[in-house]
Amino acid sequence: MLEIIKNRRSVREFTDDYIRDNIINKIIEMGVWAPSGLNNQPWKFIIIRDKKIKDDLSLQTHYSQIIKGASVLISVFLDHDHSYDRVKDIQAIGACIQNMLLAIHSLGLGGVWLGQILKNRTAVEKLLLVPESCELMAVIALGKPAKTKGSGVRKEINQVVIGRL
Numbered sequence: 001m002l003e004i005i006k007n008r009r010s011v012r013e014f015t016d017d018y019i020r021d022n023i024i025n026k027i028i029e030m031g032v033w034a035p036s037g038l039n040n041q042p043w044k045f046i047i048i049r050d051k052k053i054k055d056d057l058s059l060q061t062h063y064s065q066i067i068k069g070a071s072v073l074i075s076v077f078l079d080h081d082h083s084y085d086r087v088k089d090i091q092a093i094g095a096c097i098q099n100m101l102l103a104i105h106s107l108g109l110g111g112v113w114l115g116q117i118l119k120n121r122t123a124v125e126k127l128l129l130v131p132e133s134c135e136l137m138a139v140i141a142l143g144k145p146a147k148t149k150g151s152g153v154r155k156e157i158n159q160v161v162i163g164r165l
C-alpha cells in the first residue's frame with residue numbers, strides 16, 4: 001500500500017489499448033469504498049469511450065490532448081440529491097477520486113485527475129446530458145501508460161508539519 005501511494009504519478013499519455021468494462025467497474029468499485037460523511041456516498045459517474053464525445057469534451061479544456069488520447073474518461077459528479085454538507089461531500093469525492101487513481105495505478109494502468117475542465121462545468125454537464133442534481137467535480141483520464149513516469153516531487157515533512165504539540 002505504501003509503495004502504491006508513493007509510486008503513483010499522473011499519467012497524461014496513453015497507448016490505444018482497450019480497457020475492458022470489468023476493469024473500469026473495478027476502478028469505480030474501489031472509488032465507492034472511499035469514506036463519506038454519514039456514509040452518504042454522494043458520488044455519481046459517467047464513463048466515456050465515444051470518440052465524438054471525447055472530441056467535444058476536449059474543446060472544453062486546455063488539456064484537450066489528454067482527453068483525446070485517453071482510452072477511457074470517468075467523469076465524477078457530486079449528486080445533490082445525496083448531499084448533506086457541501087464541504088464534507090466534496091472531501092468525500094476527493095477521497096473517492098484518489099481511491100480510483102490508486103486502483104488505476106495498482107492495476108498497471110495510468111490516470112490523471114483533470115480539474116481545469118471545471119471552468120466549463122456547465123457546458124460539460126450539457127454535453128454529457130447530466131441529470132439536474134449532478135455537479136461535475138473532475139474528469140479522470142486513463143489508459144495504459146505510453147511512457148515511463150517521472151519520479152515526482154514533494155515538500156519535505158518539516159515543511160508541512162507546522163506543529164508538534
Ligand SMILES: Cc1cc2nc3c(=O)[nH]c(=O)nc-3n(C[C@H](O)[C@H](O)[C@H](O)COP(=O)(O)O)c2cc1C
Pocket residue numbers: 008009010011012063112113114115116117152153
Ligand atoms: C484537484 C486537482 C486538479 C487537477 N487538475 C489537473 C488538470 O486539469 N490537468 C492536469 O494535467 N493535471 C491535473 N491535476 C494533476 C496534478 O497536476 C498532479 O497531481 C500534481 O502535479 C502532482 O503530480 P503527480 O500526480 O504525478 O504526483 C490535478 C490534480 C488535482 C488534485
